[in-house]
Amino acid sequence: MNKFKHFIGIDISKEYFDTFLLLESGNRKHNQFSNSTKGVKDFIKWFKKENALIEDTLICMEHIGMYGKLLSSLLVANNCNLWVEMSLRIIRSIGIQRGKNDKIDSERIANYAFKNQDQTILFKAPKKSLEKIRALLSLRERLVVIRASLKQNENELKSFDKEIYNITQKHQKQAIKGINADIKK
Template sequence: MNKFTHFLGIDISKEYFDAVIILEGKKELNNHNQFANNAKGIRELRKWLKEFNATSVNTLVCLEHTGMYGKLVIKHLISYEFSLWVEMSLKIIRSIGLQRGKNDKVDAFRIAYYAMKNQEEAVIYKAPRKVVEKIKTLLSVRDKLIQYRGSLSRHTNELKSFEPELYKLAVKHQNNTIKGIATDLKSIEKQLDLFIKEDEILNTIYTQVSSVPGVGKITTLTLICFTNEFSMYATPRQLACYTGVAPFEYTSGKSIKGKPRVNNMANKKLKKLLHMCALTAATYDPELKVYYQRKVEESKNKLLVLNNVRNKLIHRICACIKENRVYKIREVA
């Protein structure tokens, strides 16, 4: 017997959110309302739910990943002990099949219907700890600062070869900005180190993951943030799929026999970071260096071999987390 009888779908935008509740697991018994995306709106949502006897015990709430716009709704509903399922929008869209037209009310109903149909597969959302949210925010700011600094430097360096006079002018008026960015980046690094040092759980996970050769601080912290301290992925295969490393078969009957390949649906940021880790590991880790060189000598594609190295790194990381230990470098005979 399923736990939930009511299913609430929420479609969130910046200023308001639409809510549709399906009652008693019957598609035709549904009600719609719209609320402001603020604390008052969420209180009104609770009053509205009480009209249908929809409680935290009998109601499954489903919403899409919407970044910062959904933070307030998630925060308050968790504080009211509702079961939340925060799902990828693409999975909801593909599960519904061919659809014509859309609006916020229709989208909210589709989310509620998705929750009702797939409740046995629901992954109840676990809110990240405050320290993890702080680290994620700092990493985001760090990325933006690095991108902006790179954009300024590239533009100025292009002028150097063709317009020396304009180059000097540009340097004069952006030097302070670049120095300021460098100062902010150092400040972020210090704050990240402080978070790691002060939090025992975070420090343990960080020590275990970063003990894997090739995996640096930023990759470790990014993994911690996107996996919610490795609570969202139970196996290396799941993490490899999420980061776009796991290859999938591509065949159909006798006519289509493609080579196994990775899927484009992945966390591109983590994939890029793991690629840099693989390059480092293939250069400095004795075991992976021998593996990489052997495969290349066998005429294997270098990118394919590097993807295999990424996969090995993920397996090492997950093993360290599962077994609660640091990685021990194995000697190559």
């Protein structure tokens, strides 16, 4: 016996998220909401209005990082059954497909949730300390890349144009020193 009666697939972008609802009755509905607190509240009202109760509905979305953070945190706060799945798993399960847009993608995610519901791993929001560590690691990675770029630029200038190298060297060294301090912190 299946635990869920209804399935929602969500495709998220920076400004909007598309949803596709598969109801137990066989009805299929698409809607789009703004990727904002109001949009998430409107989404929850919408699927409840469609007679998809929170406890009977599995919501599935791809793991897409920052754009899905607000949505996932508000859905968990509202006790929704949320499954955040890796994009590659969804793509592999579907195979080669023609056509791609947000509506089609949200429908494919809903179908994936229905077909693979026995593999569902409900999402649990990470602890705040873990989120902070992830944010700091991400910042550190970006700083390392910037530092490498500055050093490469410095070396290239030194070998191609001594005059410009002499003009910019002091500023680049200060920037690199500051970045090194931030990376160390």
